[in-house]
Amino acid sequence: MELRHLKYFLAVAEELNFTKAAEKLFISQPPLSRQIIELENEIKAKLFIRNNKKVELTEAGKYFNQEVIALFKNLEQISLKTKKIADNVSGEFTIAYISSIYSSVISKLIQHLKEQFPYVNFKLFEISTTKQIDALEQGKIDLGIIRSPVKSPKIKSQLWFKDGFSVVYNKELIQINTEEEIPNLKDETFVFFNKDYAPHYHEVLLELCAYYGFKPKVVHESNNINSIVQLVKNGLGISIVPSNIAKNNRDLEIGFIELKKVQLFTDVSLITSKEDDSEITKSAVDFLLRFSEK
Template identity: 35%
Template structure:
């Protein structure tokens, strides 16, 4: 065999693996169907393995083809990232970052991090995505986010993380509620109240942590409403639909008519962590990590 694999072979393979139809794949690639067949045959001969099963009415990937499809997708994803990085370097060191976050991150640390980032790197481009903890983890593993600010009790396999803020909880009550910070004694006194909590979709481990607060208090709460949005919780409490328990940092940044009672005497604490995928390689990663470390130490 006098031929070698070139980038075009992988492009042809990727398109055919997506279409699983030689004619449609050839049309997408603007080559003839026999030409596409010949290129795939070359790949199979070089690797010594069948990549596709071919029938009179079907084309499907073999086990080797499934594996190669995953690797080829990663290859082209990395090539696209390299192109973006090279353009950024040519554009006077412009940076781009994709940041996932939960609402409490904005009130606690994210806003200051973004201010510092803009000050030190004025040309930085930041794509902010407010997502649940689980959604951020999924996107990080798929390399669709550079960083995620989450509340989970363990770093998922394949990711790296550091704690950025550990804080106590606060009880949220209506503005004119009889119980306030100065006369609050124990959570058990509110056992007949409906509670509005972050749902398990926000974070399974966070939800379990909050439920442990009620267990220690000696009662099972009536959870009237669940949501993944802090503002929704505050609006519901303001309307008298229940009371809530949230991270203490959420006292900042909202203008709803509610009051907060610090639960700083209980042992439960919630930690906001920063996660990232070590497989993602781009200049903005280390830049942002340096800023985060400085902010934590400060």
Template identity: 40%
Template structure:
């Protein structure tokens, strides 16, 4: 029994007409009749009832059709996986992202990737830009969503979004120069995200004061939760603050000369993973819609 026997049988079972089935298979009718007869002889059963007027499936034929459908689907499934493994779009894809990455953006990208690469499993890692940089360099991540600055000769970096920063406070805060300078501040942990920590310090210096940092966290969302509970002020990307309308917080946007930030996509220049191109395409598409 060969695959063509199953294909011929399935086509005839769908058409229930030798002439139409042969035409659909791009063969003449006699070879089709011969292949069906060979299949019936090998199985030792009649698959079709034939007379001059019609062709019908026997009970055995109806059962066999269901099995053939499953076999051909499994075969196609195996063929697709084999091709994707060959093309390096199967297996596991490791995507890193910073905590301020909009989760709706991530979800939309993952849905599109799942449609394009149904056998690709995406593992997500929420971690700092510097930890992603190291993981990308040593091959532990395939792609990262990071915040500048990223200095690495091994990585290719593409812009995802540029925006201003803002000072965030609990709702009702007086954003006067004196109050901003006198307030306590909440920031990313220095060891976890040293560049972001330094961004807060540099921003405060440009505003003319030394910040008093009383709490540190590894998550932007946690920082803003603490701010909403009057534990201090924070410096954050304006898009992140706008994405959390449920929190009782207010913000004062800073000028680009004082503070701006850039989110980027980064991957190792030596990477041969074919899914990276699609990830970049979808991330940039979603970023344009999210940050417009």
């Protein structure tokens, strides 16, 4: 049995038409039919029911189809991992992060990695938590930095730091100096993350407002933390952001008040593939754990 037999089988199984499958494979129909017959003879099982009207998979064919699809997917992952092993010397290493945690530490990480692995091309992408998890499972990124907990058998997660929350406001428009004054914000306009984009984070913000005795009037939404801070600066409302944002913001027009009374935090985690034991990944994780935002 050769890989071409399996590729031909998948084409017929997908099209359920020998003519269309042959066109897709850029071969004529008779050789395709012969290859399928060879395959059936080798595994001693009839895979297709053929007649003048239609082509159908047998029960054995349905099972074989599922297993072959899984086999090719596994081959693709093996190829990706092989490439990544080779990329320890040269190649690409992709790091993803969410907008609410970007800081100078990540910039320093890239500098650190470039010094250690000068022939590797390091790439940074701002990607949502959900998309990071999908990308990591598919081998499209090497390291992710997220907020939400991960439930995936393919991913290893390590806590980077716990982040609290702070109210952010325009100093010229809002007069507030202490956490005790937070309930006075009940009539203000709020800018929040879109609840469909970050449902867990959205619920936490509502819970925070409830702790201070009010339900926020959310008028504006965004999927990017920097856009939210800019909207606040432009006078379109106030917001509640991770305290890490306050630590890394030096804009004198914006004020931050950390919410210390309520014990609500988010875990900022580093995620990698459980199968990834490369020196680059280890170096990156070790660096971030050593220079965390605690």
